[in-house]
Amino acid sequence: MSNQINEYIEKNKDRFLNELFELLRIPSVSADPKYKGDVNKTADVIKQKLVEAGADNVEICKTAGYPIVYGEKIIDTKLPTILVYGHYDVQPADPLELWTSGPFEPVIKKTELHPQGAIFARGSCDDKGQMYMHVKAFELMMKTNSLPCNIKFMIEGEEEVGSSNLATFVKQNKEKLKADVIVISDTGIIANDIPSITVGLRGLSYVEVEVTGPNRDLHSGLYGGAVANPINILCEMIAKMKDDKNHITIPGFYDDVEILSAEERAEMAKAPFSLDEYKKALDLSDIHGEDGFTTNERNSIRPTLDVNGIWGGYTGEGAKTVIASKAYAKISMRLVPHQNSDKVTALFKNYFESIAPKSVKVKVTPHHGGEPVVTPSTSAAYKAASKAMETTFGKKPVPVRSGGSIPIVAMFKSELGLDSVLMGFGLDSDAIHSPNEHFGVFNYLKGIETIPHFFKNYAELSK
Amino acid sequence: MSNQINEYIEKNKDRFLNELFELLRIPSVSADPKYKGDVNKTADVIKQKLVEAGADNVEICKTAGYPIVYGEKIIDTKLPTILVYGHYDVQPADPLELWTSGPFEPVIKKTELHPQGAIFARGSCDDKGQMYMHVKAFELMMKTNSLPCNIKFMIEGEEEVGSSNLATFVKQNKEKLKADVIVISDTGIIANDIPSITVGLRGLSYVEVEVTGPNRDLHSGLYGGAVANPINILCEMIAKMKDDKNHITIPGFYDDVEILSAEERAEMAKAPFSLDEYKKALDLSDIHGEDGFTTNERNSIRPTLDVNGIWGGYTGEGAKTVIASKAYAKISMRLVPHQNSDKVTALFKNYFESIAPKSVKVKVTPHHGGEPVVTPSTSAAYKAASKAMETTFGKKPVPVRSGGSIPIVAMFKSELGLDSVLMGFGLDSDAIHSPNEHFGVFNYLKGIETIPHFFKNYAELSK
Numbered sequence: 001m002s003n004q005i006n007e008y009i010e011k012n013k014d015r016f017l018n019e020l021f022e023l024l025r026i027p028s029v030s031a032d033p034k035y036k037g038d039v040n041k042t043a044d045v046i047k048q049k050l051v052e053a054g055a056d057n058v059e060i061c062k063t064a065g066y067p068i069v070y071g072e073k074i075i076d077t078k079l080p081t082i083l084v085y086g087h088y089d090v091q092p093a094d095p096l097e098l099w100t101s102g103p104f105e106p107v108i109k110k111t112e113l114h115p116q117g118a119i120f121a122r123g124s125c126d127d128k129g130q131m132y133m134h135v136k137a138f139e140l141m142m143k144t145n146s147l148p149c150n151i152k153f154m155i156e157g158e159e160e161v162g163s164s165n166l167a168t169f170v171k172q173n174k175e176k177l178k179a180d181v182i183v184i185s186d187t188g189i190i191a192n193d194i195p196s197i198t199v200g201l202r203g204l205s206y207v208e209v210e211v212t213g214p215n216r217d218l219h220s221g222l223y224g225g226a227v228a229n230p231i232n233i234l235c236e237m238i239a240k241m242k243d244d245k246n247h248i249t250i251p252g253f254y255d256d257v258e259i260l261s262a263e264e265r266a267e268m269a270k271a272p273f274s275l276d277e278y279k280k281a282l283d284l285s286d287i288h289g290e291d292g293f294t295t296n297e298r299n300s301i302r303p304t305l306d307v308n309g310i311w312g313g314y315t316g317e318g319a320k321t322v323i324a325s326k327a328y329a330k331i332s333m334r335l336v337p338h339q340n341s342d343k344v345t346a347l348f349k350n351y352f353e354s355i356a357p358k359s360v361k362v363k364v365t366p367h368h369g370g371e372p373v374v375t376p377s378t379s380a381a382y383k384a385a386s387k388a389m390e391t392t393f394g395k396k397p398v399p400v401r402s403g404g405s406i407p408i409v410a411m412f413k414s415e416l417g418l419d420s421v422l423m424g425f426g427l428d429s430d431a432i433h434s435p436n437e438h439f440g441v442f443n444y445l446k447g448i449e450t451i452p453h454f455f456k457n458y459a460e461l462s463k
Numbered sequence: 464m465s466n467q468i469n470e471y472i473e474k475n476k477d478r479f480l481n482e483l484f485e486l487l488r489i490p491s492v493s494a495d496p497k498y499k500g501d502v503n504k505t506a507d508v509i510k511q512k513l514v515e516a517g518a519d520n521v522e523i524c525k526t527a528g529y530p531i532v533y534g535e536k537i538i539d540t541k542l543p544t545i546l547v548y549g550h551y552d553v554q555p556a557d558p559l560e561l562w563t564s565g566p567f568e569p570v571i572k573k574t575e576l577h578p579q580g581a582i583f584a585r586g587s588c589d590d591k592g593q594m595y596m597h598v599k600a601f602e603l604m605m606k607t608n609s610l611p612c613n614i615k616f617m618i619e620g621e622e623e624v625g626s627s628n629l630a631t632f633v634k635q636n637k638e639k640l641k642a643d644v645i646v647i648s649d650t651g652i653i654a655n656d657i658p659s660i661t662v663g664l665r666g667l668s669y670v671e672v673e674v675t676g677p678n679r680d681l682h683s684g685l686y687g688g689a690v691a692n693p694i695n696i697l698c699e700m701i702a703k704m705k706d707d708k709n710h711i712t713i714p715g716f717y718d719d720v721e722i723l724s725a726e727e728r729a730e731m732a733k734a735p736f737s738l739d740e741y742k743k744a745l746d747l748s749d750i751h752g753e754d755g756f757t758t759n760e761r762n763s764i765r766p767t768l769d770v771n772g773i774w775g776g777y778t779g780e781g782a783k784t785v786i787a788s789k790a791y792a793k794i795s796m797r798l799v800p801h802q803n804s805d806k807v808t809a810l811f812k813n814y815f816e817s818i819a820p821k822s823v824k825v826k827v828t829p830h831h832g833g834e835p836v837v838t839p840s841t842s843a844a845y846k847a848a849s850k851a852m853e854t855t856f857g858k859k860p861v862p863v864r865s866g867g868s869i870p871i872v873a874m875f876k877s878e879l880g881l882d883s884v885l886m887g888f889g890l891d892s893d894a895i896h897s898p899n900e901h902f903g904v905f906n907y908l909k910g911i912e913t914i915p916h917f918f919k920n921y922a923e924l925s926k
Contacts, residue, residue, distance in 0.1 A: 031781030092783055098679070161781050188685075202684060206782045215746035216561070217897040221665060221867030224797050225767035226758045228751035231792075232705070232770050238695060239702035283678035288691035288822035295689045304688035307695050308785050309776035314793060318494030318624050319669045319830040320555055321795055321868075322771050322896050329694075330777060332784055334687050359751035367782040404684030405784075433785050434680040 001146065002391065005452050008140050009445055016136050016448065017108075017119070017441070019049065023088075023128050024106040024121040030066060030089035030161045039157050042088045043067050046155050049135050054142035055153065061173075063165035066157030070176070073142070074150045080462040081150035082455060083179035083418070084138075085408070086131025086186065087159035090123035091433045098435035108441060113192070113429055118438035125439035126432035130185035130424060131155060133444060137451035146452060148459035152179055159186075162206070162368025163408050170415045180462065181381040182412055183454065185447060187402055187424030192442060194272060195393040197385055198422035200300065200401030201409060203335030203372035205344040206308075209352060210363040211237070211327045217313075218323040228359035230327040231312045237362075238329065240355050241305055245291035248305050248333075250351045253344065258337040260301055268296060271398060281429065299403035303344075304334040330367070334403060341369030341407075370407015380461040381421040388453035389423070392446060423454065464609065465854065468915050471603050472908055479599050479911065480571075480582070480904070482512065486551075486591050487569040487584040493529060493552035493624045502620050505551045506530050509618050512598050517605035518616065524636075526628035529620030533639070536605070537613045543925040544613035545918060546642035546881070547601075548871070549594025549649065550622035553586035554896045561898035571904060576655070576892055581901035588902035589895035593648035593887060594618060596907060600914035609915060611922035615642055622649075625669070625831025626871050633878045643925065644844040645875055646917065648910060650865055650887030655905055657735060658856040660848055661885035663763065663864030664872060666798030666835035668807040669771075672815060673826040674700070674790045680776075681786040691822035693790040694775045700825075701792065703818050704768055708754035711768050711796075713814045716807065721800040723764055731759060734861060744892065762866035766807075767797040793830070797866060804832030804870075833870015843924040844884040851916035852886070855909060886917065 009016070028042040029035040043060055046069045050058045055071035066089065074081075093103035101107050106121035119129065134153070141147040154177065156166050170177060187198040213230035214223070243249050260268075273296055279287065289298040298304075312327030314320035333344055349364040356362040376382060377399045389397040402422075409420045425447040431437045472479070491505040492498040506523055509532045513521045518534035529552065537544075556566035564570050569584035582592065597616070604610040617640065619629050633640060650661040676693035677686070706712050723731075736759055742750065752761040761767075775790030777783035796807055812827040819825040839845065840862045852860040865885075872883045888910040894900045 031783065032779060091785075092777065092779055092781075094777070094779065095680075160783075204684075204784070206784070208782075213747070216894065216899075217558070218745075219867065219896040220767075220769045220771060220795055221667075221797060222865065222891050222895075223762055224769045224795075224866060225765055226750065226752050226762040226866075227745060227747060228749075229769045231773050232701060232768075233751075235698035235701035235770065235773070236705075238698040242695070242699075282681075282690060284676070284690060284822060285824070286691075286821035287689065288676075288696075288820060289689050299686055299689035302688055304683075305695075306683045306687045306692045306786055307698065307776065308683060308783060309778045309787070310694050310698070310790065311774045311778040313770065313772035314555065314557070315772045315774040315791075316495060316555055316557065319671075319793060319795070320494060320623075320771060320896065321667070321669070322554075323769055324772070327773065328778075330782060332683055332687075332782070334684060357751060358749035359747060361748070402685065403687060403689075404682065428685050431679065432685075433682040433783065436679075 001456065004144050004146065005140065005449055008144055009448055013445055020119065020129055020132050021106045023132060024123055025104055027104045028089050028157065029092050030158050031092050039066050039089055043069050043157055046088050050153060053135055053139035061169065063169055065165045068169055069153065069155040071153040072151065073147060075147060079149040080459060081152060081179040082458060083152045083154060083177060083182045084134045085182055085184045086134060086155045087127045087157065088131065088155055089157045089160050090128065091126065091160050093122045095435060100436055111438070113427060114440040114442065116440065116442045118440045119444065120436060120438045122437050124437055125426040125430040126437065127159065127186045129439040129444055130426065130447065133185060133425070133447035134451060136448045140448065141452050141455065148456050152177065164368065166408055167411050167415065170411065174416065177416060179418060181458070182418050182420040184406065184420050184422055185424045186406055187404065187422045188426035188428055189424065190272065190398060190400065191427065192440065195389045195395055195397035196400045197382065197397045198402045198424060199377050199399040200374045201372060202403050202405050203339060203341050203370050204332060204405040204407060205335060205341045205348065205369045206332040206367040207345060207348060208328065208330050208365045208367055212325060212361040214323065214325055217325050220321040220323045223323055227323065228357065229323050230360055231324055233357060233360050234327040234329060237352065237355055238307060246289055248303065250347050252347050256338045256340065257303060265297065269294065271296065271400060300401040301336055303336050303339060305331065307331050334405065335372045337372045337374055339372060341371055345369060370405050371410035373409045375419055375422060379419055381419065381458060384457035384461050385421045385423045385454050387457045388450045391453050392450045464919065467607050467609065468603065468912055471607055472911055476908055483582065483592055483595050484569045486595060487586055488567055490567045491552050491620065492555050493621050494555050502529050502552055506532050506620055509551050513616060516598055516602035524632065526632055528628045531632055532616065532618040534616040535614065536610060538610060542612040543922060544615060544642040545921060546615045546617060546640060546645045547597045548645055548647045549597060549618045550590045550620065551594065551618055552620045552623050553591065554589065554623050556585045558898060563899055576890060577903040577905065579903065579905045581903045582907065583899060583901045585900050587900055588889040588893040589900065590622065590649045592902040592907055593889065593910065596648060596888070596910035597914060599911045603911065604915050604918065611919050615640065627831065629871055630874050630878065633874065637879065640879060642881060644921070645881050645883040647869065647883050647885055648887045649869055650867065650885045651889035651891055652887065653735065653861060653863065654890065655903065658852045658858055658860035659863045660845065660860045661865045661887060662840050662862040663837045664835060665866055665868050666802060666804050666833050667795060667868040667870060668798060668804045668811065668832045669795040669830040670808060670811060671791065671793050671828045671830055675788060675824040676822070677786065677788055680788050683784040683786045686786055690786065691820060692786050693823055694787055696820060696823050697790040697792060700815065700818055701770060709752055711766065713810050715810050719801045719803065720766060728760065732757065734759065734863060763864040764799055766799050766802060768794065770794050797868065798835045800835045800837055802835060804834055808832060833868050834873035836872045838882055838885060842882055844882065844921060847920035847924050848884045848886045848917050850920045851913045854916050855913045
């Protein structure tokens with residue numbers, strides 16, 4: 001079987017790349033309304049590609065936001081069904097000036113970690129490239145008559161803005177989405193020679209805060225010292241959210257946090273990791289984080305509070321002596337099992353309001369959230385994925401907990417009763433959500449190669 | 464004499480307003496290079512207006528930045544000479560969306576404090592309107608043959624960006640600028656029925672800071688908790704610059720601060736002021752400032768530290784889960800006698816660098832500064848101004864210390880040996896440096912009326 005897969009990929013790889021390039025050229029930024037037409041256009045292209053690959057009943061399912069592309073191939077209702085989830089929307093590309101080539105002008109460039117070249121473009125790794133691996137692997141199985149079980153596709157366009165309408169769609173389409181397992185490629189591997197499968201994800205609580213001082217911008221000479229400056233106050237409030245050991249100070253924040261045993265932490269510590277290389281890769285003189293935890297623990301089993309954006313006052317060239325009327329920040333908290341997103345958002349709001357001095361008004365607006373998850377590494381799906389990666393990488397993958405969030409994994413479990421297997425092929429260094437996002441050509445093709453093995457293994461293990 | 468002045472103003476006031484409107488329509492924003500042509504054009508218009516008013520030797524004096532417009536009328540070298548300083552550049556107009564009419568489309572609207580109407584436009588009060596009062600008062604004295612002494616004009620175009628090239632110009636033109644006193648209208652009065660003259664100004668130290676964490680923007684899921692977030696760190700550092708009594712914590716910051724006696728503070732406390740009205744006008748639930756000082760003390764005799772702008776990370780619509788590589792702030796400190804701007808800037812830089820955790824890199828860039836001043840209220844020029852205002856307002860003006868900064872006043876003293884008299888006609892509520900800046904029609908015409916009296920009084924008192 002491996003031969004057939006590899007031959008097909010070898011013969012078609014240039015086309016596989018060109019088709020992905022075509023997708024990457026459409027700026028499907030879901031966070032910015034000005035790209036509305038492009039986001040919708042991307043859904044149309046995905047639909048067309050699913051049809052061409054051989055899917056049936058392909059449709060653009062309308063939602064209150066961006067549509068979900070659905071498609072399926074039911075070869076035998078007695079066989080197991082794998083539901084593929086992915087997303088066609090991408091993060092905003094700014095700051096644009098830091099891209100070395102256009103974010104929507106995909107190009108292959110070699111990097112230290114990708115000596116065979118990587119595709120540079122917004123969405124190359126997250127998630128157009130990884131989502132499209134499944135479309136091409138499906139095409140491969142169809143054209144080589146090797147699809148071993150049923151397949152369904154659910155590709156959404158609002159993942160980067162909190163999948164606001166996905167839960168409703170899932171609730172309203174339980175029969176259509178009936179499956180045995182969900183497979184998602186929106187995570188990564190440790191390195192191209194150290195495959196891994198994600199077995200845990202952090203949750204998310206994302207809020208926007210606004211601090212209002214005087215009712216208008218003021219001259220800092222005439223008023224400075226005598227009125228609350230909302231930027232200074234916002235900084236002081238943000239500073240108060242952590243103590244000098246970098247523990248988050250929101251009352252109740254840690255109440256539900258899962259505490260790992262010494263054995264579990266010792267097991268985690270075995271994962272290959274070099275602190276020196278980590279610091280060197282990010283040009284950091286020192287690491288920074290919660291006292292009492294290692295770097296790998298800080299970004300996986302511990303919750304966080306990060307300001308993702310801040311703005312207020314004069315930010316143009318030169319100097320302006322103004323006291324702004326308002327200051328703003330976007331703040332997100334990553335959550336771990338068994339924290340609850342709504343609960344943490346409420347704790348944040350209460351605390352933020354409680355520490356505001358009387359001289360300002362504050363507003364907290366929840367953006368979106370998601371629940372943390374741990375997926376079972378004992379399931380048939382996990383075993384099928386592990387065996388597939390072992391075949392294609394020549395090495396058994398390591399189970400790891402990731403610091404990222406895919407909030408819909410918990411929702412799929414609660415609404416559809418389905419576990420997900422998180423079989424991603426990106427690298428941490430692929431700069432997703434950053435300028436110069438890229439995805440290794442090796443990784444893209446390795447994904448297309450691995451997926452048919454996963455399908456075959458899963459069909460066999462489900463017998 | 465009053466009759467002649469008032470008749471001339473009555474006859475020409477519409478033209479006086481129209482000519483000011485013409486000036487206000489040119490967006491002479493010195494902080495933003497895109498307005499370069501407009502700033503230069505404004506200098507040309509001022510030159511033309513001085514020529515028309517009757518000035519001699521009018522010229523556009525080149526500097527390394529924007530030019531200085533010079534003009535003079537020497538009627539008798541034995542008579543005293545008054546040097547008029549003003550500036551034709553304006554603050555940036557943003558945030559544009561908060562203006563109720565275009566910042567460069569002057570229009571007269573009535574307000575509570577300006578029942579006769581006020582001119583709404585960027586620069587109407589600061590300083591085109593106040594500077595142009597002098598041009599029109601000069602025209603009046605020329606056309607009515609009442610100029611009682613020599614006059615020189617020095618109108619610059621870089622006041623809002625720190626008058627970077629003025630000191631060099633002054634040093635190179637000491638003979639040309641020889642005078643007995645300088646008059647500046649770039650300050651305000653307490654109210655239209657409570658005239659006042661500014662006798663003290665705060666100094667300024669303005670810096671821009673940059674905090675760098677990782678060498679690129681990172682995904683907050685994959686890295687959050689394990690690397691220094693430069694925005695969180697910047698907030699923590701800004702918070703550390705004040706203690707819980709709102710005292711500034713920079714070591715040595717208060718060393719040179721002039722401490723007023725109980726008598727002096729009691730004298731200050733006699734100035735008319737309503738805390739309730741102050742809070743109401745700014746829609747503040749509570750005031751905020753340094754413990755142990757009143758509102759009027761906080762914004763005049765005490766130094767401050769205000770963040771004038773802050774930015775970093777994702778500030779667009781929606782949510783982006785990013786850890787920014789860099790965060791920035793513009794921070795200014797208002798200084799009081801006998802603080803020194805360069806010294807305070809150095810103290811700030813040392814402290815800011817000393818409190819930075821090892822996990823980030825910081826950079827402090829000084830923007831511009833200026834020294835605090837107290838001008839003598841016993842001089843002939845002060846008496847001349849006081850008597851002029853008493854004539855035109857019907858009330859003796861109150862001497863006040865302002866919280867604002869006109870850094871060039873200290874420079875004029877040290878370079879030219881000249882005192883300045885700060886005879887301004889704006890109101891604190893005129894929203895200079897803010898959206899909807901305006902200048903009362905009453906105030907504009909009252910300025911044109913008062914200035915010839917000041918000239919006459921000064922000539923007489925100098926005999």
